[in-house]
Amino acid sequence: MSLIQEARTREGGLAARGAVSQPAAWSVTEHPWAWALAALLLIMPLIANGFFLIEIFGTTLILGTIALSLMFLAGYGGMVSLMQLTIAGFAGYMVAVFGVSGNANISLGWPWWLATPTALVLAMLFGTLGGALAVRTEGIYTIMITLAIGAAFYYFTNQNWAIFNGHTGINTIATPHVLGINWRTDIAFYYLILAVAALCYFAVLYLSRAPFGLALQGVRDNPRRMAALGFNVNANRIAAYAFAALIAGLGGVLQVWNYRQISPGSVAVERCIDILIVAVVGGITRPVGAYIGAFIFVILRTFALDFLVKVGLDGNRFRLLIGLGFLVIVLFSSDGVIGLYERWRKRGQAGGARSRPGGHGHG
């Protein structure tokens, strides 16, 4: 796990040490930017119009939540799983299959409060089983196995008509109406996404300092020693997969409510890899990196076409841009944009910042 380890050592040793200084993470004076950002996100509907609210910020938060599940596995568990989007897509498909959609021959028509938990439970089951397979081998093999699972699921959705409706997918999926509010109207949906994303983000932050998260980081750094200490290494890893699957599943449910349709294209191998790109570009060692990466990705995806056309290039070369950007990040900054920012900040206050010990906050 050289990439992560390298980023870790740059950060200054074990994460456990960084975690000790966490209690200060909530004070306004310590992290003015984090509070400003939180406030900005809360009042976003006043500033942004419908397009920006959902297409940019909503999509960012959804994508970030799915990437957060990968960040949790890779950053704290050292397991780079490429099937997180597959789990999200599976949850989305299950919402469509159990809930209400335009394909009446497939959808069972359950109400949302029954269909959504069912989908989440099934997604967790999927993630746990996949994780149980992946932990049979170690390190670099995890990528291969999870990629194989993701690709197999993509081809399966493509060729199966009984459950997944083949390559046309499932359309006009119903979204919940609760308390007289249609939760798919822009502002309500934005707050729903924001609430889920915040919940997942803080759950990951909390878990990273809880005994389970610390044990997981111990397993990442030295599985043998943890086994000798009496920890069940594989059980820890599988539990991490289960938790990550829940986060990814939540992201997937939001995603299917956002687009109101799902098809094999939503779980294609490129999409799986996009999640890895998002997490790595943002910085795979910190939860906030997932959201930063997602923001960059969504901005690029939305505006690259106009930008490329404006500078006189072919607008369809968006993926080339993404691929090259990813290559640059992987080659030059192993902890992503956050790492770049932090190195820049350190250079700015060289020597002066020595007084602050240990870890950095979770901006």
Add this chain to the structure above:
Amino acid sequence: MSRFIERHPIWSLVILLAVACLAWLIIAVWPPGLEEAVGRKKVFLSAVFNGITLGGLYFLVASGFTLIFGLMRNVNLAHGSLYLFGGYVGYGISTATGSWILAFIAAFIVVAVVGVLLQLLVFRRMEGQDLRQTMVTIGLSIVFADLMLWAFGGDFYQIQTPAWLVGPVQLPLMTAMKSSGEAVFLQYPLVRLVIFCGSVVIGVLMWLALNRTRVGMIVRAGVDDREILAATGVQIQLVFVLVFALGAGLAGIAGVVGGTFQSISPGEDTRFLLASLVVVIVGGMGSIPGAALGAVIIGLAEQLGSVYIPTYAIVVTFLIMVLVLALRPQGLLARR
């Protein structure tokens, strides 16, 4: 082999029985009851032959993948892109010159050069950081896929089969017995058989090169422990470049084969990357015989699955992978 039978008598029996069953199904004339239950023998035989020949193609792709992985611990997720690139190069050469053989040679050389460049310019700088290398190959596969989409568009290309290979050939395998007592034999495309034989020859040559030559010895030693090998004074960087060139070149050849068998288009890179992943996971990482066994198993599973349970075919492939991971996580023929 005999040690395997000694150590796993039950498994040997199961495998032997399975092989015997398959052999009987292929050779015997099916009784009417079986034909009613499963369908015509001709369908089954074609599926088996398609599976085995597809296995040959998978072997060509996966052997390069497994060789590169075994020696350099580099999970080359851009391997599918190399396959696709080989296909495009082969298509270009064969339409320009009309020569099928030349297409193979050109694809091998061009893709091998790409492999050498990758190893020299990219992977050499980050030796021993396998996760980072894998990330880089992911980035490269995205860039390559988009560049190829740019250059060749989204069309399907099929490489022209040379005239002397066109048409079916009659195999000495009965598919049915006419009421007059006359036997009906299986007709099968000659080109697929020739390509399959070609991939068997390549596989045997690779095995011989690995097990009977000095370079092969160095490569095998490198698979086992490259630090010690480097310490003995072998120019390991040169070996790495050679192996990467060979692995990439094989992917290029496979691209031409795939372009003749089926067709090449964007998206095929992912398909063959998945195939090589599964083949290598099933067969055992870094093992050439493992790649051969895995390729035939996966090829057969895919073809038989798509004939008999079309909407769940991929599940069969996937279940095989799961089963292997559960029983023998290092792969069927891996040593470690």
